[in-house]
Amino acid sequence: MKRETPAARAPAAKKRFGQHFLHDPRVIERIVRAVDPQPGETLVEIGPGLGALTRPLLERAGRLHVIEIDRELLPPLREVCGDAPGLTIHAADALRFDFARLAEDGSPLRLVGNLPYNISTPLLFHVLEFASRIRDMHFMLQKEVVERIVAAPGAAAYGRLTATLAARAQASALFTVAPGAFRPPPQVESAVLRLVPRPPPFPLASLAAYDRIVTAAFAQRRKTLANALRGSLSADAIAAAGVDPRARAETLAPADFARLADACPA
Numbered sequence: 001m002k003r004e005t006p007a008a009r010a011p012a013a014k015k016r017f018g019q020h021f022l023h024d025p026r027v028i029e030r031i032v033r034a035v036d037p038q039p040g041e042t043l044v045e046i047g048p049g050l051g052a053l054t055r056p057l058l059e060r061a062g063r064l065h066v067i068e069i070d071r072e073l074l075p076p077l078r079e080v081c082g083d084a085p086g087l088t089i090h091a092a093d094a095l096r097f098d099f100a101r102l103a104e105d106g107s108p109l110r111l112v113g114n115l116p117y118n119i120s121t122p123l124l125f126h127v128l129e130f131a132s133r134i135r136d137m138h139f140m141l142q143k144e145v146v147e148r149i150v151a152a153p154g155a156a157a158y159g160r161l162t163a164t165l166a167a168r169a170q171a172s173a174l175f176t177v178a179p180g181a182f183r184p185p186p187q188v189e190s191a192v193l194r195l196v197p198r199p200p201p202f203p204l205a206s207l208a209a210y211d212r213i214v215t216a217a218f219a220q221r222r223k224t225l226a227n228a229l230r231g232s233l234s235a236d237a238i239a240a241a242g243v244d245p246r247a248r249a250e251t252l253a254p255a256d257f258a259r260l261a262d263a264c265p266a
Helices: 025-035 055-063 071-081 099-103 117-128 143-150 159-167 207-219 236-240 254-263
Strands: 042-046 065-067 089-090 109-114 135-141 169-177 189-198
Touching: 025 055, 025 109, 025 169, 025 189, 042 055, 042 099, 042 236, 055 065, 055 089, 071 089, 071 109, 099 109, 099 135, 117 135, 117 143, 117 159, 135 143, 135 169, 143 159, 159 169, 159 254, 169 236, 189 254, 207 254, 236 254
Parallel strands: 042 065, 042 109, 065 089, 109 135
Antiparallel strands: 135 189, 169 189
16 A cells, blocks of 8 residues: 655645645755755744745754644644754744744844745735844745846836835845646746845935835826825925936836935925
8 A cells, every 4th residue: 555645645725825835846955055054043934834845944954943824734744844853833824923032042034935925025024024133035926026026127017016125125036936846836937036134225214204105106106206296295306306206106216216205304
């Protein structure tokens, strides 16, 4: 009789959690090489699923925190990882998780995860709330989202997400992943993104003001800045900040939005 594998006994992927379990060993190895975990580092995996990436990360780093919302996946995850003493499982929702408590010893966190597409953007902003505690992040996301994050001004994919993240982290698209690398395969391509938190790479007095300006500008992206920002800045004030009030949001670099934010009344 053929022995059943842990993966064969595992619960089916759940749509409500946006689950697509990574299984391609070539992709797994490529992600591990990109992360390059070292012994003693504090690694945190978000959404380990069936543990395909968990085990090689744990073997390289020696210790690993995993955050999994689906409690039905915890038994097969433990089975895949055995009795590894360095594994700490947190049965929790990553969108509400306090990542700061994993860095209480002062060690910077290194985050890794195959993020559910349906919560990827809010999850990115949640983890960036703990940016001062994070060294870097390597996330699998929908390819379209990664293209938006790394887009250049003037590109079709450039938008609010691009500009907002640009003030918080350095983003690099590493490689794409075909649907067949997952079970079940998603209907879109995926990509691996590296994010390195850092302060804004341009003068900026208020991140909150920057976010408001970016949001207002892209909320009406077909309109000129003079019209889109009418409630915050006059055309003369936009021009005084060194930005053409006739321009549209998608043509502005993040540093341009910073100048507009700094021109806003306190």
